[in-house]
Amino acid sequence: MSVCERFEKNFGQYKNGGLPQAVQTEMAEHVAVCPHCASFTGEISSLRTLLTGQPEFQPRPGFERRLSERLRGTTEVYRVPARRRFSSGWAAAGAGLATGLAVGFFVMLAPHTTDNIAVTSAPPLAAVGVNTTRDSLDSISDTAKSEESLYELDQNSRTVSSGR
Amino acid sequence: MKFVGKSDEELIREFQNGSMEAFDEIVSRYRNPLFSFVYRIIGDPAFSEDLLQETFIRVWNNRDSYREVAKFSTWIYTIAGNLAKSELRRHKIRRWFSLSGSSSHDEEERPLEIADEDADPHRDLERRTIKRRVDEEIIKLPRVFKEVIILRDVQELSYEEISEILKIPLGTVKSRVNRGRLRLQKRLRDLV
Numbered sequence: 540m541s542v543c544e545r546f547e548k549n550f551g552q553y554k555n556g557g558l559p560q561a562v563q564t565e566m567a568e569h570v571a572v573c574p575h576c577a578s579f580t581g582e583i584s585s586l587r588t589l590l591t592g593q594p595e596f597q598p599r600p601g602f603e604r605r606l607s608e609r610l611r612g613t614t615e616v617y618r619v620p621a622r623r624r625f626s627s628g629w630a631a632a633g634a635g636l637a638t639g640l641a642v643g644f645f646v647m648l649a650p651h652t653t654d655n656i657a658v659t660s661a662p663p664l665a666a667v668g669v670n671t672t673r674d675s676l677d678s679i680s681d682t683a684k685s686e687e688s689l690y691e692l693d694q695n696s697r698t699v700s701s702g703r
Numbered sequence: 704m705k706f707v708g709k710s711d712e713e714l715i716r717e718f719q720n721g722s723m724e725a726f727d728e729i730v731s732r733y734r735n736p737l738f739s740f741v742y743r744i745i746g747d748p749a750f751s752e753d754l755l756q757e758t759f760i761r762v763w764n765n766r767d768s769y770r771e772v773a774k775f776s777t778w779i780y781t782i783a784g785n786l787a788k789s790e791l792r793r794h795k796i797r798r799w800f801s802l803s804g805s806s807s808h809d810e811e812e813r814p815l816e817i818a819d820e821d822a823d824p825h826r827d828l829e830r831r832t833i834k835r836r837v838d839e840e841i842i843k844l845p846r847v848f849k850e851v852i853i854l855r856d857v858q859e860l861s862y863e864e865i866s867e868i869l870k871i872p873l874g875t876v877k878s879r880v881n882r883g884r885l886r887l888q889k890r891l892r893d894l895v
Contacts, residue, residue, distance in 0.1 A: 551881030585895035590856035594816040596739045
């Protein structure tokens with residue numbers, strides 16, 4: 540490996556003074572007489588200036604609102620990336636297919652009486668503990684609250700998360 | 704104004720004690736730097752916003768697990784960096800992005816830049832072209848070089864902090880920064 544190659548490879552350490560003293564001196568002496576390495580040093584300095592001056596980006600306007608809605612668990616405005624829609628679509632199709640096969644299998648094996656078919660039908664939501672009325676009222680009262688802080692409405696999640 | 708002069712660590716402490724306004728301030732302080740960081744790694748604005756939201760949601764959900772043994776900035780950059788890395792690993796966006804070429808850099812797809820108030824309008828177009836070219840080259844770098852170059856040279860974090868964020872030894876950070884710069888220098892030779 541030539542001195543120029545070693546200089547380029549160890550340039551970062553050389554600039555930070557991180558090389559052993561003897562190597563540091565050798566590099567300093569080399570760059571003083573080598574036009575290639577002197578030019579390289581200038582280019583890296585320019586590059587750093589270029590990189591430091593790169594602009595900062597910002598998300599689309601309304602980021603805080605979208606974040607707030609996502610924190611509240613609302614997905615109506617949040618745009619689900621295509622990848623998720625795709626994967627959830629396949630998951631739903633898979634679940635549907637599995638359910639269909641299971642029901643078909645059960646129907647084939649079971650005696651064909653109307654009593655048995657009635658047993659397999661889904662019970663009402665209230666019977667399995669889903670209080671749809673209360674859920675609806677909760678969501679209405681959530682949206683009716685004022686938004687002094689964008690994230691204030693999610694105070695409940697603190698209780699939930701700290702209770703884990 | 705309420706939080707002027709308060710450190711990030713003071714903010715997270717107030718948030719841990721129940722101040723939602725402190726969380727607002729954290730979002731306000733870190734929204735753009737984190738978005739810039741994630742966008743330059745992922746190269747896709749929509750995915751970047753998704754990951755940025757996820758980062759803040761994790762801060763929200765795990766606020767009680769933050770301990771002041773590390774700087775808050777290290778903690779939040781670690782969360783964002785890990786999410787970005789997982790996303791790249793899972794979906795190979797970088798490969799897709801480089802294969803799709805310049806079409807992904809269309810005006811519509813590029814996120815909003817923070818305006819440079821001192822910009823000379825006559826040189827604005829030239830500057831924007833150069834900056835865009837530099838960003839394209841950063842995004843094309845292999846991930847291991849890209850993340851250290853962004854954190855060190857664009858975001859100007861210390862080597863020590865980068866080492867903590869990426870969970871790699873200090874020497875590895877320095878070596879990767881050097882090698883990343885060498886690659887960029889070769890690709891941007893006409894500009895430097």
